[in-house]
Amino acid sequence: MRSSYAIEVKNLKKSFKLPTEKAAGLKQAFFNTLKGVKGYTKQEVLKNISFRVKKGEFLGIVGRNGSGKSTLLKVLSKIYVPDSGKIKINGSLVPFIELGVGFNPELTGKENVYLNGALLGFSNAEVDKMYDEIVSFAELEPFMNQKLKNYSSGMQIRLAFSIAIRAKGDILILDEVLAVGDAAFQEKCNEYFKSLKGEQTVIIVTHDMENVKRFCSRAILIENGEIIKDGNPEKVAEAYLDLFKN
């Protein structure tokens, strides 16, 4: 039976080992072992997180800096290994923890699109199919055979962003990258996100409550590695703003 959930997360825990002294060296590691010092302290970043995302849901994750949002996205994207808990992902997941990962200034725009595509798990034939759409969305047709280092930073981010939203995955994950570029391009991005609502499963992390209210069909508020509110975007946005009131 095909599940109606795109993502199911159960009792997810993740902690990091933070080095206490400077332990980045063989010598220090050696002395730490001799002295019986662990050399690190454990910091729990995600404490027992459970939630499910329905197919087609546009989920916003909000919370203060350091509350565990990005760690959660990285665990979902399989970049980090969880300490315990279960994650079930139905379908292909395309994560954008950052735009333009692997972009190389010495390669041309076109070469970068293919490299980025390969890193995201797309074959050259699949990138071929998306390529024209990516370029036209980015409005960079005349520049694709130029080296990326000759692009303005706005052009680079537009190209990266276009790859992100044109990459056809079942689940799209975006960290803090909702609208980029000038006003006209931002408007285009907003239109695009509105059109996604109800069609594509999207998970975004953002600090912009206007965007949460505008795009999301559901939102989650994370505080100290725990979900403290889950549901209606308006209410979650309110709860988020309340965090800063006292």
Add this chain to the structure above:
Amino acid sequence: MKMSEVLNRKNQILLSELTKTDFKLRYQGSILGYLWAVIRPLLMFGILYIVFAKFLRFGTDIPHYPVYLLVGIVLWNFFVECTNQGIQSLIIRSDLMRKIAFPKWIIVLSATTTALINLGINLIIVVIFALISGASFNLSWLLVPFFIFELYLLSFGLALFLGSINVKYRDIQSIWEVLIQALFYTVPIIYPLGMVTALSGFAAKVLMLNPIAQVVQDIRFCLITTDTMTGWVLIENIFLKFIPLLVVVGILILGIKVFNKKSKYFAEEI
């Protein structure tokens, strides 16, 4: 890494894209470009040839000594490039590992494949030199790829092992640079093995237990002159003859095991 997934379609594409990029970027911005892949070993060979063959008069009793020397240098350079690039590649690509989930060993595989391509280019030059200096094609040339594969597996295993430790302890990179310098003098590359056997037969046998020495001598035997003293002939004990091969397999297994264990946490440790 599960065996069935090792080179599935997705990984193949990623490997080829990363390798292409590596190769494109290596000689980026230089006037001679790819030609450097050829010029570098030739210059190195020129220097060593003048010093060792002309001034120190090594290898006067070995036919085609210049090519004999060149083969050794080319293979050694491959070993150095393969291990160094393999170790550093994980640091260079740290940005990717922190942002995207993909099999990490592809990074090492791509870096070592680039070294393998360079070796391929260099070997073409070796063959041209060999033909010019009077060696002629024979069937034993066909064995050369097997020995190169052996050397590659050794380098790949070392790169996996050292690279995965280097992610957390960057000292490894520096230690390896010194170690490899020392190792260079234990391999009969600039000096003929005959010089060692003349001093001590036992020492020569010990040196030949090293798989790099074994591969270098075997390739010289196949490619240039059957006068080459190989480990197989020098070491009498039938079990000891297989030591170099066992070392390669051992290091490869160790490398894969350690890498598999550590690579899960690269993204957070780097």
